[in-house]
Amino acid sequence: MNSPSTQFVSSRRMGVYDPIQQINMWGDSLKSNVNLSASIPLIDEADIKFDSQSEDASHGILGTNIKYDQEASKPVDKIQRRLAQNREAARKSRLRKKAYVQQLESSRLKLMQLEQELERARQQGMYVAGGLDTNHLGFAGPINSGITAFEMEYGHWVEKQNSQILELRNALNSHIGDLELRILVDDMMNHYTEIFRMKSAAAKADVFYVMSGMWKTTAERFFLWIGGFRPSELLKVLLPLIEPLTEQQRLDVCNLGQSCQQAEDALSQGMEKLQQTLADSIAAGQLMEGSYIPQMATAIEKLEALVSFVNQADHLRKETLQQMSRILTIRQAARCLLALGEYFQRLRALSSLWSNRPREPA
Amino acid sequence: MVSENAVIVFGRRGCCMSHVVKRLLLGLGVNPAVYEVEEKDEEGVARELEAIGGGGDNNKVQFPAVFIGGKLFGGLDRIMATHISGELVPILKQAGALWL
Numbered sequence: 473m474n475s476p477s478t479q480f481v482s483s484r485r486m487g488v489y490d491p492i493q494q495i496n497m498w499g500d501s502l503k504s505n506v507n508l509s510a511s512i513p514l515i516d517e518a519d520i521k522f523d524s525q526s527e528d529a530s531h532g533i534l535g536t537n538i539k540y541d542q543e544a545s546k547p548v549d550k551i552q553r554r555l556a557q558n559r560e561a562a563r564k565s566r567l568r569k570k571a572y573v574q575q576l577e578s579s580r581l582k583l584m585q586l587e588q589e590l591e592r593a594r595q596q597g598m599y600v601a602g603g604l605d606t607n608h609l610g611f612a613g614p615i616n617s618g619i620t621a622f623e624m625e626y627g628h629w630v631e632k633q634n635s636q637i638l639e640l641r642n643a644l645n646s647h648i649g650d651l652e653l654r655i656l657v658d659d660m661m662n663h664y665t666e667i668f669r670m671k672s673a674a675a676k677a678d679v680f681y682v683m684s685g686m687w688k689t690t691a692e693r694f695f696l697w698i699g700g701f702r703p704s705e706l707l708k709v710l711l712p713l714i715e716p717l718t719e720q721q722r723l724d725v726c727n728l729g730q731s732c733q734q735a736e737d738a739l740s741q742g743m744e745k746l747q748q749t750l751a752d753s754i755a756a757g758q759l760m761e762g763s764y765i766p767q768m769a770t771a772i773e774k775l776e777a778l779v780s781f782v783n784q785a786d787h788l789r790k791e792t793l794q795q796m797s798r799i800l801t802i803r804q805a806a807r808c809l810l811a812l813g814e815y816f817q818r819l820r821a822l823s824s825l826w827s828n829r830p831r832e833p834a
Numbered sequence: 835m836v837s838e839n840a841v842i843v844f845g846r847r848g849c850c851m852s853h854v855v856k857r858l859l860l861g862l863g864v865n866p867a868v869y870e871v872e873e874k875d876e877e878g879v880a881r882e883l884e885a886i887g888g889g890g891d892n893n894k895v896q897f898p899a900v901f902i903g904g905k906l907f908g909g910l911d912r913i914m915a916t917h918i919s920g921e922l923v924p925i926l927k928q929a930g931a932l933w934l
């Protein structure tokens with residue numbers, strides 16, 4: 473039989489309250505029915521003392537006369553009852569303590585995880601750009617450094633875009649020369665090239681992020697087509713704003729619109745095919761099998777095609793902008809870019825207004 | 835095969851980008867010949883196509899690859915760019931892939 477006193481002493485010696493050790497010892501103690509918890513031992517030690525005492529008492533008394541026996545048995549009953557109650561109380565206390573410690577442990581782990589994430593985010597300078605409203609919180613999963621970098625860059629990109637728009641507006645109002653205007657136009661064109669480059673990198677980091685237009689404001693996302701705007705739609709919006717046009721120009725813009733439409737249709741059909749093949753590869757074999765590892769492998773290969781789609785769509789957007797700059801004169805191109813920039817500014821403003829609008833009380 | 839057809843598209847089987855190229859050409863009124871390449875044959879076919887080439891310095895073949903008038907024209911990138919700039923249709927007409 474275990475000697476309770478020595479084990480009790482050893483736990484005391486450890487000094488530090490180490491919950492995992494305690495739990496292990498409790499595990500052992502439950503087996504041997506000897507409790508080593510710091511707060512309980514007195515009762516148990518006392519239990520054991522009483523146990524042995526009551527045994528001795530009953531042994532010693534049995535031999536003598538009955539009267540003495542009856543009187544002695546009353547305190548024995550009481551003692552037995554008290555012992556049972558003590559044991560019960562001790563047991564309940566142990567269970568409560570165990571539950572509490574387990575809770576502490578899991579909270580501790582969670583806290584550690586949160587601290588790690590916070591540190592990571594702080595290091596990467598997690599930047600919530602103007603376009604990210606509460607919808608951003610839906611972006612679940614571990615922090616993706618490629619995406620946090622993109623979000624930060626995008627914030628800067630929008631700022632620069634706004635200042636370029638302002639500059640262009642002032643320039644057009646002030647009748648500056650064509651050469652200076654060309655510089656502004658080229659700057660803005662390069663700026664668009666920049667966002668396409670950024671998106672390409674972001675697509676490699678997380679293609680679904682780009683496909684869902686997560687960095688855009690809500691109203692912008694309404695018009696989303698393969699991770700950005702639809703060129704033919706924008707052309708329709710911009711055309712009336714860049715009049716007057718020569719006949720040739722009008723024809724060229726019209727043809728451009730048509731080519732855009734055709735290219736967009738081809739890409740959309742490609743996307744549909746991708747959806748279909750993805751659905752097929754996920755459902756391959758029998759659904760309800762319970763195991764789907766091979767399907768996942770093929771599906772992941774298919775998903776990688778999404779990156780190409782984003783790249784091709786952005787390529788189309790870029791080429792459309794280039795073609796417009798070829799068709800138009802410098803002044804017309806400047807007005808076109810200004811209109812385009814303002815259009816997006818208004819969309820962003822709309823998103824803001826929408827999310828801040830007063831809601832009806834429930 | 836390349837010389838026989840005004841337009842021929844070489845693409846991986848089941849590749850969605852090949853599908854995009856095909857749909858675009860079909861949308862223009864072109865009826866391209868299509869050759870589907872098996873994954874295991876990719877390397878070999880690419881080599882062969884590069885040899886036929888005739889498309890200029892940048893002869894590296896990536897799928898999907900389009901040949902127009904017997905010469906390597908390029909991939910989806912080039913198709914898109916030339917279509918937007920309006921150059922694609924005249925090229926196709928010249929190769930006899932398009933009438934009207």
